[in-house]
Amino acid sequence: MTAAKLTVGLIYGGKSGEHEVSLQTAFSVMNALDYGKYNAVPVYIDKQGRWNMGETHTAAPASLEALQLNGGESATAEAMSVLWRKLSGQESLIDVLFPLLHGTYGEDGTIQGLFEMMDMPYVGAGVLASSAGMDKAIMKSLFAQAGLPQCKYETFIAAEYEANAHDILGAIEHNLGFPCFVKPANLGSSVGISKAKDRAELERAIQYALRFDLKVVVEEAVDAHEVEVGVLGNELPLASVPGEIVSSSDYYDYDAKYIDGNSRMIIPAEIDSELAENLRELALRAFKAIDGNGLCRADFFVRRSDRAIMINEVNTMPGFTAYSMYPLLWRETGKSYPELLDQLIQLGLDRYNKRHTLQFKRD
Ligand SMILES: Nc1ncnc2c1ncn2[C@@H]1O[C@H](COP(=O)(O)OP(=O)(O)O)[C@@H](O)[C@H]1O
Ligand SMILES: [Mg+2]
Structure with a gap:
């Protein structure tokens, strides 16, 4: 049968x-x-x-x-x-x-x-993990709470900036310095993101980011390798081998991601096994920190000067064609694309069935 x-x-x-x-x-x-x-x-x-x-x-x-x-x-x-x-x-x-x-x-x-x-x-992340993974400011507080290393950052909302731009700009200059990255808190694909080299560029970058969201995150610029790890599972997730993104431009902006076709992936990343293990362990902690389910891709910076690891973000629905980083990381780890689909579907059903037995009111 x-x-x-x-x-x-x-x-x-x-x-x-x-x-x-x-x-x-x-x-x-x-x-x-x-x-x-x-x-x-x-x-x-x-x-x-x-x-x-x-x-x-x-x-x-x-x-x-x-x-x-x-x-x-x-x-x-x-x-x-x-x-x-x-x-x-x-x-x-x-x-x-x-x-x-x-x-x-x-x-x-x-x-x-x-x-x-x-x-x-x-399939995939629930409501909380999805929204927490989408909002870079919330995500960073959850990472901080979980003790994950991250770069220095400042965050503010439009109303605070309107009321007190001078102090906010001063704090960014003092705490982060230049260059810095300015991002709308909620978006993706590098849309709305700029790298600012001085105060004038910073002000322009903030105005630009505010076109896309009412909340902005500004980060110190980290000169780093960009290394990514796939996470798969529900309660007992597994981490893939790490892979590196080599961007075709100064940083991994929209064109480098989707347009020019010249960015490269190195899978597995050419790093030593200790660093790879650390990244995998941090990826699992990041998945837990946002209450992940099913899948996520955890993106890290590995600083060139001292190999310090910092988490950049997690994506709860990472690029997912057969040639995207996440499926390729799993292929390298021993799981084909069709197997990955099988598992993700099963994980979605398992989560539903488990939660279905829960009570949501008193007897
Ligand atoms: N603090 C930073 N230091 C160096 N590069 C950064 C920093 N933040 C972002 N970048 C560059 O910008 C890209 C997009 O930023 P990211 O926060 O990942 O946004 P998105 O959610 O749109 O992918 C990164 O992949 C990286 O190349
Ligand atoms: Mg990114």
């Missing part, structure tokens, strides 16, 4: 700046999925935020373009009526949801909250 096939709802596209990347991820995942075990239902969120649910696939799609579904005016309502079925006592068409979205409305806990309300199992 063969076990019943699971139907996986793949959610991709989305309103964030990473829409195209997400489409590529969906195409990659749908090509790697083992259709002996799974059916796939594509759920495409277009750039306006409208949902479009496709037919159940029992084989890989013909092309990436075929994934850009357009179900017309009523498509969102139709998709929702299928996704919310469980709450009306019907059997769900979909067994588990797999969000393949990055950035705002995908990686920040909002869609995870929607899945919770639908009572649907889903």
Whole structure:
């Protein structure tokens, strides 16, 4: 007897700046999925935020373009009526949801909250880890609490800056010096980030970051190797081998990430085993610190001058095509892309089943 096939709802596209990347991820995942075990239902969120649910696939799609579904005016309502079925006592068409979205409305806990309300199992981080991993200021306080080494930083909100720019600029100059990195607290893909070399550039960089968020983080610039570790699991997560990003430009900005195609990955990173072990251990601690589930990629700086390790950030939905860092780190660690998909789906189901037995009110 063969076990019943699971139907996986793949959610991709989305309103964030990473829409195209997400489409590529969906195409990659749908090509790697083992259709002996799974059916796939594509759920495409277009750039306006409208949902479009496709037919159940029992084989890989013909092309990436075929994934850009357009179900017309009523498509969102139709998709929702299928996704919310469980709450009306019907059997769900979909067994588990797999969000393949990055950035705002995908990686920040909002869609995870929607899945919770639908009572649907889903792959990856829950609401808390997603939003904590998205907000660089919150993430840094959690890391500090967990004793993880990080670079020096300052953070403030727009209203504080309007009221007291002079003191804030003074504190940055005094505590961090130049150059420094100025970032909107909530975003990704290096959008809104600038490197400031002096006071005038700092002021411009802050104004720029404030276009993207009401909260800003400023960090000392660290001259470092950028080394990343994959984490996989729920309560007892595992860490992959570390890999290094060698950026094509001064730092890993949007062009270096997505446009010029000249950045490189070195997998495994060419570092000694002690440093590698330290990074893996810190990656697991970072995963715990944000209450991670399923997967995350922990990104570190290894300072060139003294090899000091500092955590930069965690990404709860890291780049996930077959050629992205996270899957390649696991491939090097001995887990193929299809195996990774299997495990992530299983981890999502396990988490749902475990939490399902919990009470949320008194008897
Ligand atoms: N404090 C820093 N020192 C040196 N480089 C930095 C620093 N902060 C960011 N960078 C560079 O900018 C890139 C993007 O910053 P990051 O905080 O990772 O934002 P994102 O969430 O958009 O990936 C990093 O990969 C790195 O190249
Ligand atoms: Mg980053």
